[in-house]
Amino acid sequence: MPNCSSFDSVPSHPLPKAAAATQGCGANKPSQRYLLTILLGLVIRRHREARCLTQEQVAEIAGCHTSYISAIENGRSELSIRIFDRLCKALAVSAHLLYAQAEILEQQYRQTLSGNGQSQDSGNPLAAQGWYWRQFN
Numbered sequence: 001m002p003n004c005s006s007f008d009s010v011p012s013h014p015l016p017k018a019a020a021a022t023q024g025c026g027a028n029k030p031s032q033r034y035l036l037t038i039l040l041g042l043v044i045r046r047h048r049e050a051r052c053l054t055q056e057q058v059a060e061i062a063g064c065h066t067s068y069i070s071a072i073e074n075g076r077s078e079l080s081i082r083i084f085d086r087l088c089k090a091l092a093v094s095a096h097l098l099y100a101q102a103e104i105l106e107q108q109y110r111q112t113l114s115g116n117g118q119s120q121d122s123g124n125p126l127a128a129q130g131w132y133w134r135q136f137n
Helices: 016-022 029-052 055-062 066-073 081-091 096-117 127-136
Strands: none
Touching: 016 029, 029 066, 029 081, 029 096, 029 127, 055 066, 055 081, 066 081, 096 127
């Protein structure tokens, strides 16, 4: 039996309305969209691993190529709504939950940056991957 990870370390509740409201108009900056893409990919990977599914199995269920699943999980590709819906069905999880978990991670990451005296827009969004693995593994 494969060693499947638990998904207990990521909260399952959506962002509080006050936290969502503080994101304001700046939420459309490319680096912020890219950050959310990276974190959404990590959340998808965590759900896939928690269900002991391979990228190949998820790709087959979702009707796409394994390399696309890899690109999504590694933040190298944005999801279309159609593929996002198929992935949610393949992982037996709601789209709302996946997106909410990614937003919560984004908020936690930005709080970490603020705590370290860094601008919330500073640095490479790929640094979020390293932060995520240090926090949740």
